[in-house]
Amino acid sequence: MDLGILVTVLDSALRLSIPLLAACLAGLWSERSGVVDIGLEGKMLVAAFASAAGAYVFGSAWTGLLVGIAASVVIGLVHGFASISQRGNQIVSGVAINMLAAGLTAIVGNAWYGQGGRTPPLEGDQRFGGVLFGHSALVYVVLLAVPVTWFVLGHTRFGLRLRAVGENPAAVDTAGISVTGLRYTAVIIAGVLCGLAGAYLSVGQAAGFLPNMTAGRGFIALAALIFAKWRAWPALGACFLFGLLDASANQLQGLSLPGIGEVPVQAIQALPYLMTVILLAGVIGKAIPPRAAGVPYVKER
């Protein structure tokens, strides 16, 4: 075990944690406003597909990113319409979005490109290349979103109102502020961040879209969100930790430990889930979600 391996592991942990972080922050914005977002996975997947297709058609990774963000925001607005305007069940809406995204991306991909749901491989300007320390611009954009989220939530008027609406929308309503407006804004921000996450997967990390390429990252991001107790800096820590576990799983493949034998990779990969379960059981500390999360706002009579 030398320094070289350590650097490699940390570097790959960062790469692996970026999509988690973007999705986690998306969930943070949405849930702090009181809208539970179990559809992070679906939005990421749609964004990954749309970005790859956009990058291929327009020959530009950045245009691809915009297409991905747009697609993700549209899906986010569907969720918003169902859960804010129609006061539907937010979990049901989120699950529906995940199922829709998985099916739709594969079918449309296959119809357009006939490659089993994949998009054609991207090359050159169609992909995000490294700009600093071998990482693409997207990595820095997502990292920057952490302090921005922290600052906006904690130190601006919009942030105060957003935090308030996730805790007690009636208080916001009686203060003369639109609950609906705030929540839609939050849902759109979540859409943009999921767009970044998806684009990073298909246009940054990989060279094209693969069916179901998000592989549960949206759910890991939700776990990280709980782990971070719905706060921005801890979200960075939680996502990096999960990224690190993932990276070490790759590194530990085939490694033998004395007394245990070969470490099953699955054991390491299961760790994020295991840690979340332990956390939820209340061992590590109490994770209290925003009080109004998941509850549609109805004016009382």
Added chain:
Amino acid sequence: MSPAIELIAINKSFGAVHANKDVNLSVERGTIHGIVGENGAGKSTLMSILYGFYEADSGEIRVNGNPIAIRSPNDAIRAGIGMVHQHFMLVEPLSVVDNVMLGAEGGAMLRAGEAKVRAELARLARDYGLEIDVDATVGDLSVGLQQRVEILKALYRGADILILDEPTAVLTPPEADALFGLLRSLKEQGKTVILITHKLREIMAITDRVSVMRRGEMVATLKTASTSPPELAELMVGRRVLLRVEKAEKVPGAPLLEVENLSVVDARGVLRVANASFTVRAGEIVGIAGVAGNGQSELLEAIAGMRRPSLGSIRLEGKTIHSSEHNPHRMRELGLLHVPEDRLRMGLVPAFPAFESAILGFSHEPHLGRGPILDHDRLIADLAKKMEQYDVRPPAPRLKSSKFSGGNQQKIVLAREIERNPKVLLVGQPTRGVDIGAIEFIHRRLIALRDAGVAILLVSVELDEIMNLSDRILTMCGGKITGERKAAETNEQDLGLLMAGVTDEAA
């Protein structure tokens, strides 16, 4: 000088319910104006319209003589109207400063607004004695202080007209007195106060004028000095009512319920009832007075067998209840029946038809059907009879439980429990959300049961009710029984001190 507020021919309907019918109201500047009415009379709807929470279907609002449109709370705030809601509109995890600032931040960045809020709160603390720890988390404050935050919010926004909706429901008598003192000083500074309440005592104590609402209509506006509680009650209900139930002196019989050193620890490990001991005798009503949340609910639930006491024992008719028998089902079989505090959560199932709610907990009784099959026709006929006896309106056994008014739901629960011939009856908040007419009926029933020799333990946050019905009064504060008085030998101030935790030993 034109009135501070004029409402002219306000109408508002929710579906088929006509909540406000051609309501007119004029509130003079610099006065305290009371609005009374039974639950559902339309007081809160009217104030919500004035505050822009709802929009009226028709009618006009004038503030200081100028007609204005109030379409949202923002419009109301701009017109100088502030409201303290019955259920506080506070964000508990946020600080006092953040709560006051919310909606009036004064710029996209919080820093500048925050400095202004701090300065302004310091000034309000000086001018009105409204002191508060501005950095405290609102959820950690006492209810009285949370209400203060609500008032500060309104004053910070420059409210000239302050609406308070049932402000004393959650306060101890000393806290309520402090609030009234504040309202008087606001009035002296030229502010206008509108006080919504159903407590006639408060109306008489503090208002200059009073308006009475009944079934969505404004039936009268009177000078407080020239009216009386009986007159107001009659206007509210539309017929004569007895505010005090007559009850004869009675020598209580044998002890039926004996509670000894009872302690209750809740799920979070907090001690809710500490070492409570008392006796309730046959033909006696023992009232437990206290501000909501001081352990009364837990005490009732522990006696009824819904909660396991951590320590202590209960004797029923002299026999100690073994912990294996101490469950609601067995307690009922033994003759201890329970009218729970929260009828919608514990008393009945809102989605069930009334005839099903009317047998909850007793569905196993053999006379209700054959074997496991319930005889619906019989249940309906039974309830129809009871509905007549208890004057439940409408007398419709098949109607969903949730469709009845609070008073009628309570009568259904009461009928169910009383019909089982209790030896001991536990009664929690029997008249919460119940209209005056039904209150009178329920009170008379309870007195009749007492006269028939039932031992009644009554828990209520309405001090008037406790003083009216009880033979003996216990006070609770912070889970402890802080005092015991004969009803005839005490008064509100005395009980208020005990409820605030000032015990006899300390005094």
